[in-house]
Amino acid sequence: MNLARKTMNAPALAAVYEHAWRPSLFWLASGRTTETDRRDAVTSLRLDGNQRVLDIACGPGNFTRYLSNHLNDDGYAIGVDYSTPMLARAVVDNAGPRVGYLRGDARTLPFADGTFDAVCCFGALYLIPDPIAATREMIRVLAPGGRLAISTSFHTDNMFGHTAKAVASLSGLRLFDRDTFPKLFAEEGLVDINQRVHRFLQYVDATRPA
Numbered sequence: 095m096n097l098a099r100k101t102m103n104a105p106a107l108a109a110v111y112e113h114a115w116r117p118s119l120f121w122l123a124s125g126r127t128t129e130t131d132r133r134d135a136v137t138s139l140r141l142d143g144n145q146r147v148l149d150i151a152c153g154p155g156n157f158t159r160y161l162s163n164h165l166n167d168d169g170y171a172i173g174v175d176y177s178t179p180m181l182a183r184a185v186v187d188n189a190g191p192r193v194g195y196l197r198g199d200a201r202t203l204p205f206a207d208g209t210f211d212a213v214c215c216f217g218a219l220y221l222i223p224d225p226i227a228a229t230r231e232m233i234r235v236l237a238p239g240g241r242l243a244i245s246t247s248f249h250t251d252n253m254f255g256h257t258a259k260a261v262a263s264l265s266g267l268r269l270f271d272r273d274t275f276p277k278l279f280a281e282e283g284l285v286d287i288n289q290r291v292h293r294f295l296q297y298v299d300a301t302r303p304a
């Protein structure tokens with residue numbers, strides 16, 4: 095297990111992740127606040143109430159519960175993560191009437207094809223050993239007409255970007271170029287693909303055709 099994955103499994107990180115670690119590191123990486131990221135998640139997933147939402151690599155549930163607050167009727171949000179300490183925090187800190195948590199690996203999701211109306215994965219693809227397989231899994235469980243949204247790392251296509259990529263990889267973090275996810279989404283038949291880059295992070299969303 096590399097350093098990045100070990101860190102995500104540490105109970106001490108799980109305890110400070112939502113209120114200290116994420117707000118500060120993501121602000122440095124992207125210039126954006128967690129509140130902005132949360133609001134954009136609801137908008138890009140087009141949540142309007144009755145959806146089945148899957149939050150991959152949910153950490154302590156810091157997005158999962160927020161997303162579930164925008165659901166009603168039969169809507170619900172499920173967070174999946176492999177880290178037991180993160181899930182323990184999720185259950186304590188981010189429980190709710192329309193939210194549940196499950197331990198699992200993003201690369202082999204225990205759900206049938208087309209189960210969810212909205213699937214997201216924020217701040218995690220750069221940690222997952224096979225991020226392309228994990229992304230294909232997200233698309234597999236997405237229902238026709240459903241929305242997919244990810245946020246992950248970004249490196250520029252110049253010497254600075256390639257150096258940053260090499261340095262990050264020493265700790266087990268991947269930096270992705272501009273094309274990887276839009277191209278993969280298109281190859282998998284997704285449409286309405288929209289990418290935004292903020293410093294070292296990229297946000298990409300898309301629709302599975304109905």
Ligand SMILES: C[S@@+](CC[C@H](N)C(=O)[O-])C[C@H]1O[C@@H](n2cnc3c(N)ncnc32)[C@H](O)[C@@H]1O
Nearest residue numbers: 102151152153175176177180199200216217218
């Ligand atoms: C930086 S946290 C992101 C939490 C939250 N999504 C956010 O944006 O703040 C990354 C999470 O990815 C999880 N993770 C990494 N690899 C995973 C995998 N293969 N399957 C499921 N979760 C994974 C880690 O346990 C960790 O909780």
